[in-house]
């Protein structure tokens with residue numbers, strides 16, 4: 001019998017800044033539970049310049065919606081795309097790419113219209129609804145297969161045994177990678193994420209670059225094969241479909257930039273983190289678990305939306321000002337960068353009632369900004385939603401009751417300004433008896 005009543009291992013003392021002077025968003029302990037800081041910023045400084053990163057952090061739902069829809073004033077261009085201005089470790093990394101691999105071109109997420117729209121159309125064709133429908137059976141079968149591998153043990157580390165492999169195996173197959181290489185690819189994506197952290201030494205940046213170059217050589221062979229022999233994978237479409245208005249297919253540098261950022265990290269880390277977060281939330285909210293189990297068909301879709309809303313695997317991303325502007329009395333000059341903090345907007349009480357609670361009857365659950373909004377709305381959202389659906393459906397159907405394994409969880413997240421990733425989740429459970 002599992003003791004579901006015992007106190008859960010919540011983060012005990014989240015940092016709760018009393019004043020703006022105490023607000024610290026880049027601090028590891030704050031990132032562990034940033035929600036009290038978001039509340040303060042939303043109320044007192046909806047456009048707040050983070051002293052540590054220099055970014056203008058925007059936290060209110062309506063402000064985010066407007067910025068995300070307004071491509072006349074806000075650009076997705078990244079300063080790192082301007083190679084002439086690189087210095088220090090970033091310059092060394094660029095030279096290393098040139099010497100041993102391929103300098104990644106600006107990705108879909110880092111471009112503006114009209115190029116963005118043209119490029120996005122080949123992604124739209126690769127991610128067309130029919131293909132996602134065709135993949136659905138595969139996602140379903142994989143969720144049950146992964147669960148079956150540990151269901152008789154009564155215990156698992158859910159992140160590595162379930163949440164990582166489900167989306168990773170699906171995307172690997174769609175990217176032409178071999179099944180046996182899945183964990184090697186995971187090492188590459190982990191290295192890529194580490195390379196995006198703050199305050200890294202040059203050595204750490206170059207290590208991450210070397211890892212990405214290893215991945216580039218692996219994928220280069222696949223691009224070349226698919227150019228010769230197209231198949232029915234998503235990557236084959238990206239490799240072989242001419243970009244409207246460009247008069248050609250993507251070159252190697254343009255393909256490489258999409259592998260790490262937009263497909264493997266964007267498309268598997270995020271979903272992994274949502275699956276882990278969802279199970280953690282269920283462990284912490286026994287009433288929600290009971291309701292979900294009472295009628296999965298009725299509640300599962302809303303539960304998936306609530307997980308993405310509450311734990312926002314992508315906490316925030318940047319936009320660059322195209323003109324001098326003023327927002328809530330704060331001057332933002334052309335070229336300065338702001339961060340749209342999806343996770344803060346997703347708990348805005350002006351838009352969501354009881355924003356910190358999971359509400360399986362919430363009517364506007366799908367209006368969260370966890371997948372962004374506007375022209376850069378997440379390309380993979382339909383696939384992510386199916387992966388979340390099957391991950392939770394198999395879990396709810398296979399497991400009678402469960403709880404966090406005692407003494408094994410610290411529920412810490414990997415420190416990252418943009419992404420929210422639970423490191424580990426140890427659970428004990430009783431499987432459902434076979435009927």
Ligand code: HEM
Pocket residue numbers: 076108109110120123171262263266267268270271274308312313314317342369370371372373375376377378379380381383384
């Ligand atoms: C729960 C899972 C996911 C979350 C939370 C998520 C979140 C996001 C967010 C917030 C953006 C917006 C970027 C912006 O506004 O600048 C985005 C864009 C994108 N996502 Fe996802 N994503 C998820 C799953 C996926 C999957 C499964 C794929 C593909 C396999 C994917 C591919 C992309 C791509 C290609 C873009 C760029 C779109 C563009 O710039 O036009 N994502 N995602």
